Amino acid sequence: MLLHPATFRRLKRKEIRHAMIVCSCNALREAQVREIARGGVRCEREAYQRLGCRPQCGQCLTYARQLVQEESARVPA
Numbered sequence: 400m401l402l403h404p405a406t407f408r409r410l411k412r413k414e415i416r417h418a419m420i421v422c423s424c425n426a427l428r429e430a431q432v433r434e435i436a437r438g439g440v441r442c443e444r445e446a447y448q449r450l451g452c453r454p455q456c457g458q459c460l461t462y463a464r465q466l467v468q469e470e471s472a473r474v475p476a
């Protein structure tokens with residue numbers, strides 16, 4: 400959790416989820432990864448590349464992959 404406690408209390412549940420950091424090495428937020436995934440990205444590494452970074456430690460990749468898959472499933476083919 401990288402949000403200030405006062406900010407955290409003001410946010411609604413959905414806003415908190417989208418403000419969450421997915422990748423601490425690159426400071427990527429969930430909303431950023433989801434937005435890129437909706438733009439046609441099909442894997443987490445491509446999403447990182449489009450966001451101008453690349454995985455460092457790799458701890459986030461499973462969750463980032465899940466986000467990309469969720470958003471890809473929502474976009475009509």
Ligand code: FES
Pocket residue numbers: 421422423424425453454455456457458459460
């Ligand atoms: S947390 Fe994403 S590469 Fe380290």
